[in-house]
Amino acid sequence: MTDAKLPADLFADLDRGSPIPLWFQMSTRLEAAILGGQLPAGARLENEVGLGERLGLSRPTVRRAIQELVDKGLVVRRRGIGTQVVHGPVTRNVELTSLFEDLTDSGKAPTTRLLAHQVVEADEKTAMALGIEVGDQVSHVRRLRLADGVPVAVLENYLPLDLAPFSDADLAAQGLYQLLRALGVTIRVAKQRIGARAAHADEAQLLEIEPRGAVLTMTRTAYDASGRAVEVGHHCYRPDLYSFSITLVDK
Template identity: 70%
Template sequence: MAAPAEANTSAPLPEDLFLDIDRGSAIPLYFQIATRLEQAILDGRLPPGTRLENEIALGERLNLSRPTVRRAMQELVSKGLLVRRRGIGTQVVHGPVTRKVELTSLYEDLDRSGQRPATTLLSHEVGPADEEVAGRLAVAVGSPVLHLRRLRLSDGVPLAVMENYLPEEFTGLSADGLTTRGLYQLLRGRGTHIRVARQRIGARPAAAEEARLLEIKRHGAVLTMDRTAYDDVGKVVEFGHHCYRPDLYAFEITLVDN
């Protein structure tokens, strides 16, 4: 399927965006540039998917040094408004995904927020459960389990590498369905409802393949989430181990004083 035209747009920034840059101001030039770019992204003048001209070209147009332009861009990369992608350049994104810790899937969260979720299926295999997976799923060692590994993208930008294990009754889940819908959506379609989950959130350096898939630096940090989910009668439905780009993803937890 062809990507939307905006995802392939590579355009010089609007000339009027920087007309009021004050070179004599005490406010650093990089900050003035970053502020104007941020406003253009937030008000829609630079829509998600737009690819920006490179730092050298922008610096020459504005008569600014490359380090000044690079620092301005990095400010917005740090905020999750821009992303640098190898072979593509600097691209506007929707902003970081802030996900409440609740019983929803990432696919559904992205879809509800107006972003375009997409999935690359990396692995869809049935095999015997080893000791760790058997313990997580509360099945016998050697029992058939479905092993899934997927790359989740948001508006074409890699966001998460997701690994899931499901017990034998789910080994018939369609590989095609997993590229167009979320895992929990597919489970609900089979009459299985996730009722309770135990979850652990952490962080670690990315493995080499994870860094490549997520388009981050080798050994760069990733957020991690392990989840064991149970259905209405307390049976384990799935065990998942996911890792996320920390510049584009955050967990949100509400704390209540009882």
Template identity: 45%
Template sequence: MTRELPVDIDRSSTVPLYQQLATQLTAAIHNGTLRPGDPIEKEIDLAHRLDLSRPTVRQAICEMVTRGLLIRRRGIGTTVAHQVTHRRGELTSLYDDLLQAGHEPRTELLTLDTDSTYPPAAEALHLPPHTGLVKIERLRYMNDKPLAILCNWLPPAFAEVTATEIDHGSLYAWLRSHGQRPCVAQQTIGARAATAHERRHLRLEDPHIPVLTMARTGFDATGTPLEYGEHRYRADRYTFGQTVHES
């Protein structure tokens, strides 16, 4: 059942009205007044109750959807998103990010293939197209809920890796323990519809929820590529942030 939250709009303030609304709804989420899955009042109802225009209310809701705090679903309406992991534009592992955010990460190994051919990964690793690579596919959980499918390819020099070595913890930590230190990465962020494989493992009941994608190549200090990854995240539980500067 949708609740009417107390919202105080100060029309004498220089803060835009949509921002005042978004700020107070965000505070309600952070302090637990609004919980994951709770429905949000319809735009027309909020506009009428607060004496705001519908475009103003829509702008506030859209901003919170963009930030991953709310989810819009056809036929259901707008609801509070479940726990969302925000990742900074720094070279860190998802496992470490989850730990630092106070979550409990867990890993399930889906695939370990020490002779996998995948030309895009070979190209990223500066190897011939049909080189046999080490393919590691893992399902990362956050507080026992599936968050991401992480698929990585390593050069053949790592073919002796075993399942017990990489079925928990961070891949980057494992690389460092073997004398390889990723120092910089090139990555591309995107979004698309989930495949059947992704919907099954990420438990995406709503076919309209997309996956956030990341393709990343990690390099050591000499510029040698150490790993190539293609990762898919639940877009309702994961956001990626980046700080940009004037050139």
């Protein structure tokens, strides 16, 4: 990954005598370049100091312009990497879909880093959610999901062993719900809770956010057509790249 080469004429018409702030002029031009494809997803912007020196702008002006793009979800600041183009946040309708499918539907390229895939004994909460006995063996899967190369979520799931014959390659290449459907499992209903908390140390590192930075959380238990619990998930998401959309209907 290299720094993006900005179009030579991108800032040629900055008007230093205009009542429109320079940071706003700069951010609108960068936004147009991102939305127009001149700065593709994954491109890394030149650092604030270098960009300011090249354009004859103060560092606070450049920082404010970049922050405007961060607030719009067009770029993210990544620890140890810099400022990277992401082409907007993912907005997920609260439906019976997987994150893999939602990213694909939104035009982003999902990739997965498998963090854990093992058989463990169910603790009390997992056993209660899956309707099994404490200590029964279950499949534990933990993954980092990326969109266009940018980490978006840490996904942790527990499944009954008979519904988890998946290989590491399967889990890296497809969404969990896709794999379950291939087994003939039809998910009909799910109980879901959405919240927020401070990131755990390893989550902050994986998601490339500040230590104890805020994350969105979702806990979901999904059931098949017979009413059997087929998976329980504990997921956390970067709030600057991800949001939930819910439609409310009056009774």
